Amino acid sequence: MPIRNIATLAVAILLGVVAVFLVRSYIGAQKGPAGQAAVATTPVVVASQAIERGKTVEGASIKVVNYPSSAVPAGSFHALTDLTGTPADKRVAMRAISANEPILADAISGPGGRLVLSASITQGMRAVTLRSNDVAGVAGFVLPGDHVDILLTRTLNNRPLTQVLDSDVRVLGVDQTDDQAANKPQVARAVTVELSPDQAQKLTLAQTVGQISLSLRHPADELPLTKVATTVSDLGFFSPRTGVSRAVVRRRARPPGQEIHVTRGLEMVGYRVLN
Numbered sequence: 118m119p120i121r122n123i124a125t126l127a128v129a130i131l132l133g134v135v136a137v138f139l140v141r142s143y144i145g146a147q148k149g150p151a152g153q154a155a156v157a158t159t160p161v162v163v164a165s166q167a168i169e170r171g172k173t174v175e176g177a178s179i180k181v182v183n184y185p186s187s188a189v190p191a192g193s194f195h196a197l198t199d200l201t202g203t204p205a206d207k208r209v210a211m212r213a214i215s216a217n218e219p220i221l222a223d224a225i226s227g228p229g230g231r232l233v234l235s236a237s238i239t240q241g242m243r244a245v246t247l248r249s250n251d252v253a254g255v256a257g258f259v260l261p262g263d264h265v266d267i268l269l270t271r272t273l274n275n276r277p278l279t280q281v282l283d284s285d286v287r288v289l290g291v292d293q294t295d296d297q298a299a300n301k302p303q304v305a306r307a308v309t310v311e312l313s314p315d316q317a318q319k320l321t322l323a324q325t326v327g328q329i330s331l332s333l334r335h336p337a338d339e340l341p342l343t344k345v346a347t348t349v350s351d352l353g354f355f356s357p358r359t360g361v362s363r364a365v366v367r368r369r370a371r372p373p374g375q376e377i378h379v380t381r382g383l384e385m386v387g388y389r390v391l392n
Contacts, residue, residue, distance in 0.1 A: 157186040157187075158184060158185055158186060159183065159186045159189045160182070160195050161181065161182060161184045161190070161193045161194070161195060162193065162194040162196070162219070163179065163180060163181075163217050163219050163220060164180075164216055164218050164220060165177070165180040165216065166216050167213070167216050168210045168214040170210050170211065170212050173208070173209050174200050174201075174207075174208045174209065174210060176201045179201075184219075190221060192223060193220065193221055193222075194220055194222075200225075210225055210226075211223070211225055211237060223237070234289060238289070239311060243312055243313065244310070245312050245317045245320055246308065246310075247309075247310065248329065249305050249308045250304070251304045255333045257304040257305065259291065259305075259333055260291060261288055261291055263287075264286060264287055264334045264338075265310070265331040266284045266286070266334065266342065267283045267286055267310070267320065267329065267331060267332075268280070268281060268282065268330045268331070268332055269282050269326075269327045269329055270328045270330065271323075276348060276349060278346055278347060278348045278349075279346070279347045280345060281342055282316075282323055282329075283312060283316050283320070284342050286316075288311075289310060289311050290308075291309075292306060308331065
């Protein structure tokens with residue numbers, strides 16, 4: 118074979134090898150360059166199966182998976198022993214936990230496995246219970262986890278008014294349940310809400326001077342209220358028949374003299390006689 122053909126074949130083989138190398142490098146770059154340091158991870162305890170509210174968090178229901186260190190949820194646990202220690206360290210689920218969901222501190226009870234309401238109260242806040250009925254409790258549609266405005270209707274200086282005591286308040290429990298998975302309306306005798314210490318004092322006093330009612334908010338509504346008090350004058354003063362303000366109604370002056378009515382068959386005619 119001529120040397121020229123051999124040289125051409127060698128160059129073609131070399132170019133083919135280079136092309137294969139470049140393609141493999143490109144594909145490797147899409148999956149992660151060879152030799153690159155692995156992404157830093159942190160062990161996180163998650164549920165290996167669904168855990169119902171009130172169930173004990175045990176070793177068979179949890180496992181450890183590696184999360185990217187930059188995406189570790191706040192309040193998570195990093196070892197099974199954090200949740201499966203002595204009987205005094207047992208925890209129970211404060212709410213339903215889905216499979217593969219990270220176990221967070223606010224989703225389980227404190228050590229000892231007690232399902233207590235105090236574990237779900239925000240730091241620095243207080244739980245206060247107010248009396249409720251079918252009207253004050255929005256016909257039983259107020260459920261744990263909802264947000265409400267608290268209204269007080271009372272008489273001030275012999276004039277009734279309704280004022281806003283607190284707005285966008287979180288409902289912790291209804292009667293004796295704090296299950297946020299509850300979805301069936303129920304008429305309750307008591308509703309427990311989360312308030313600051315100052316708000317708690319105000320609500321306790323308000324229940325002795327007037328009638329408390331709740332106004333249910335949309336879950337995404339966080340806007341402050343623009344009107345904090347309503348009086349009778351805000352309702353308007355209208356005639357029930359005409360809808361016209363009685364303040365502008367004037368009596369028509371009667372013509373002088375006396376009016377006499379004469380009936381002929383089914384027809385009645387009126388005559389006015391001057392004195």
